[in-house]
Amino acid sequence: MSSSLAYSRRALSTATSSTTRKVVERVRARVFCHSDSYSSSLSSEDGGGNPVTIFSSPETLSPKTQEKLAKECDWESVMVPHFSILNNNNNNSPPPLSFYMPSGEQVSFCAHAAMGAAMEICLQQQQHQQQQEDPPEEQHISFTVDSKEYWTSIYDLDIVALEMKNTQVYQQTPISQPSMLYRMLRDYCGLETADIATTPRSDVMTSEFETTSYNNHILCHGSIARPKTLVPLWSVDDLHKKATAPSTTSSNNFALACKALDDTTGLYLYAKSNEEDGAWHCRQFPRASGYAEDPATGIAAAALACHLYHHHEIELPVYKLYQGSAMGKPSLIVVDQLAVVEEKASDDDDKSFLQASFRLLGRVEMDERDTLEVDD
Numbered sequence: 001m002s003s004s005l006a007y008s009r010r011a012l013s014t015a016t017s018s019t020t021r022k023v024v025e026r027v028r029a030r031v032f033c034h035s036d037s038y039s040s041s042l043s044s045e046d047g048g049g050n051p052v053t054i055f056s057s058p059e060t061l062s063p064k065t066q067e068k069l070a071k072e073c074d075w076e077s078v079m080v081p082h083f084s085i086l087n088n089n090n091n092n093s094p095p096p097l098s099f100y101m102p103s104g105e106q107v108s109f110c111a112h113a114a115m116g117a118a119m120e121i122c123l124q125q126q127q128h129q130q131q132q133e134d135p136p137e138e139q140h141i142s143f144t145v146d147s148k149e150y151w152t153s154i155y156d157l158d159i160v161a162l163e164m165k166n167t168q169v170y171q172q173t174p175i176s177q178p179s180m181l182y183r184m185l186r187d188y189c190g191l192e193t194a195d196i197a198t199t200p201r202s203d204v205m206t207s208e209f210e211t212t213s214y215n216n217h218i219l220c221h222g223s224i225a226r227p228k229t230l231v232p233l234w235s236v237d238d239l240h241k242k243a244t245a246p247s248t249t250s251s252n253n254f255a256l257a258c259k260a261l262d263d264t265t266g267l268y269l270y271a272k273s274n275e276e277d278g279a280w281h282c283r284q285f286p287r288a289s290g291y292a293e294d295p296a297t298g299i300a301a302a303a304l305a306c307h308l309y310h311h312h313e314i315e316l317p318v319y320k321l322y323q324g325s326a327m328g329k330p331s332l333i334v335v336d337q338l339a340v341v342e343e344k345a346s347d348d349d350d351k352s353f354l355q356a357s358f359r360l361l362g363r364v365e366m367d368e369r370d371t372l373e374v375d376d
Contacts, residue, residue: 111298
């Protein structure tokens with residue numbers, strides 16, 4: 001294990017002195033990493049997967065300092081108590097996590113950040129326990145978010161499986177103003193109504209699509225924690241080459257349009273793979289995350305898997321969701337062990353929900369590690 005995980009005596013003495021200077025270890029990682037033939041021809045400075053910055057300190061950081069650190073990042077970040085805090089206090093409780101957007105806004109949960117944090121916790125435990133060079137093939141890490149406990153399993157040193165227990169609720173609601181969605185797809189994504197598929201299954205596709213009487217569930221908002229607008233396209237080629245991410249100059253207008261469109265947090269476009277069973281290719285254009293496109297979105301991918309199961313009766317042992325290829329940052333999100341505990345329709349037949357459990361799996365790569373000193 002790299003000695004960079006350990007803090008120097010000087011750094012620790014600084015952190016434990018009476019000054020306000022505190023030591024923070026910063027780790028840059030990527031989650032849901034993958035490589036594919038399409039994106040290999042594109043430039044990819046940072047490689048595949050969804051980036052996350054993990055901050056860990058041997059002392060408790062104030063919310064103000066956590067927010068300041070988050071604002072220094074170009075993507076989501078997660079705050080993790082350093083293992084030394086728990087060990088010194090003989091605390092066997094799972095460490096609490098907190099998640100932030102680059103804007104400094106704290107959010108309730110972020111799946112890929114949680115998976116990166118689980119990997120960091122595992123590495124810190126290995127460092128403390130001075131395990132042999134060959135750790136066990138499977139390791140288990142738990143943590144809490146707002147007092148709720150989550151469990152992860154780590155396989156083959158870099159595959160993290162995040163268990164989402166049956167308290168997860170998938171909600172599906174119709175789009176109140178379809179014409180607004182069509183305008184958004186045209187004005188911000190370069191797509192026409194004819195580009196929208198009528199089914200997520202390539203074996204039963206038809207070119208007929210009724211736009212005047214909105215009477216199907218193919219277009220909808222799917223939500224696990226946050227609503228995403230699910231939009232199927234005819235082909236993977238259309239998804240990667242015809243669809244375009246909203247430009248930076250139109251980001252404010254796009255955000256306003258998303259808010260007006262039933263307060264969706266983004267558009268999640270997808271197309272069925274013709275080359276691999278149980279696989280879909282996806283792209284997400286978030287409402288206001290500080291960037292135009294997301295290389296991987298675990299919760300949105302899980303919402304899509306629930307949608308495919310719930311309204312299209314596509315029941316699979318494994319759902320493979322590829323994302324980020326058009327950006328040159330290929331990602332693979334795997335949803336498995338999808339089990340529905342309860343399905344219900346509301347008084348309005350167009351609205352429904354299901355209570356489900358599932359796992360999110362992805363490969364995690366730890367890229368850089370350094371140590372900061374901050375005033376707190």
